[in-house]
Amino acid sequence: MRKLFIIIMITTMFSSNSFGTNTPENDTFTIVFKGRVKVNAPASERENIQNFFGKVLGKEVEIQKNYDRVHFDGGGFVAYVYFDSSDHLLKKEDYLNSMQVGLLTPSSQYEIIKEKIKKHGISDMSPENPRYQNQEKFYYFHAPGNQVFRLVNIPDDKLENKDNNTSENSSTEIHKSYLVKYLELSKKGLENALSGLSKKQWHFKPADDVWSIAQIAEHLSKAESSLTGRAMSTLDMPLAPEKNKNINDRILFVEDFISEKNRQTVKIPVAPGTEPADTKKVPWSNPKEFLSYFKAKRQKTIDFVKTTDKDLMNHFMPTIPKLGDMNSYLWLVFMSAHNSRHTAQMLEVMNHPDFPSR
Numbered sequence: 001m002r003k004l005f006i007i008i009m010i011t012t013m014f015s016s017n018s019f020g021t022n023t024p025e026n027d028t029f030t031i032v033f034k035g036r037v038k039v040n041a042p043a044s045e046r047e048n049i050q051n052f053f054g055k056v057l058g059k060e061v062e063i064q065k066n067y068d069r070v071h072f073d074g075g076g077f078v079a080y081v082y083f084d085s086s087d088h089l090l091k092k093e094d095y096l097n098s099m100q101v102g103l104l105t106p107s108s109q110y111e112i113i114k115e116k117i118k119k120h121g122i123s124d125m126s127p128e129n130p131r132y133q134n135q136e137k138f139y140y141f142h143a144p145g146n147q148v149f150r151l152v153n154i155p156d157d158k159l160e161n162k163d164n165n166t167s168e169n170s171s172t173e174i175h176k177s178y179l180v181k182y183l184e185l186s187k188k189g190l191e192n193a194l195s196g197l198s199k200k201q202w203h204f205k206p207a208d209d210v211w212s213i214a215q216i217a218e219h220l221s222k223a224e225s226s227l228t229g230r231a232m233s234t235l236d237m238p239l240a241p242e243k244n245k246n247i248n249d250r251i252l253f254v255e256d257f258i259s260e261k262n263r264q265t266v267k268i269p270v271a272p273g274t275e276p277a278d279t280k281k282v283p284w285s286n287p288k289e290f291l292s293y294f295k296a297k298r299q300k301t302i303d304f305v306k307t308t309d310k311d312l313m314n315h316f317m318p319t320i321p322k323l324g325d326m327n328s329y330l331w332l333v334f335m336s337a338h339n340s341r342h343t344a345q346m347l348e349v350m351n352h353p354d355f356p357s358r
Helices: 043-056 092-097 107-119 156-164 168-194 199-203 213-234 247-258 287-307 328-350
Strands: 020-022 036-042 060-063 067-071 077-083 101-106 123-125 138-142 148-154
Touching: 036 043, 043 060, 043 067, 043 077, 101 107, 101 156, 107 138, 107 148, 148 156, 168 213, 168 287, 168 328, 199 213, 213 287, 213 328, 247 328, 287 328
Parallel strands: 036 077, 101 148
Antiparallel strands: 020 060, 060 067, 067 077, 123 138, 138 148
8 A cells, every 4th residue: 555644744733632641750951952753653662652752761641631731941842643554753854854853952961862762672773964963962863653853962051041042933933834834744755656657547536526636636736736725825914923822723623524434524615726627638638747746836836935034924815614725835834734735635546456466
């Protein structure tokens, strides 16, 4: 089975009451992280994740029904959401190219923490960038669940300033970095799904009323243009910063709204103008032609996010009641989640019993 990569998402406080807390039993270390990150992890690793962060690193692990939230100094957390199926998980090596979480530690504790991690049997790693290969300053490791963390050695007298730095610019850069990774990895998931498909497989229809992979691709292309256009148009809407108070909650909501897991319960009509043509009339005769077109279009969006100084967060456009008002950033999150959802639809076509072998 071809696997859909569901990527790491920045998020914030999930709703629901706590089911419990795994409190530290041994040493308590100062480990500063101010971001909010969601990681999909195998359910089989749950106990190991709880033990590592709770007992080895001495961090509070808030235990919920289907996820754990690891709290760090500085107010940030990493939420581990558990899945039994590997279809929702990145491979270990894929985490090297996804978001790497930086943990700031005081120099007086850095070597102690590093040794405790090693004694726990955690795999360390050497990053490609020479700047980060000095283990006296940086220590990279795969934590249980495969997420990559970077331990950073900060002089004790400077760590307090790092902890107190809650500037808006820092938050903006974190969000932009996340969005770029999301756009890149959802594009990569689509490339992986379409790799090596024949023309016959490209046009195969499981039923008359079910889209072929070629038709799904055309819908994706049209939706990409439509959603990018909405993101740009939203920049012309009036400023409404009061609507941006819970942006991390909104990011999670938008991703869940369009995600594969809600396909059967949330009916989202095909937007006008994004319906595909008959499978034999799509603009691309094979997946290679489509990917060349799609990757170039997506790269323009990625380059825009990387370089723009426009305010993606504080201009809002009204939408359907279920979705609520959307800023430009959320439209691009929606676009990336839409990409992943339809990549999953392509995989369903490939798993049909009559899908051509070549």
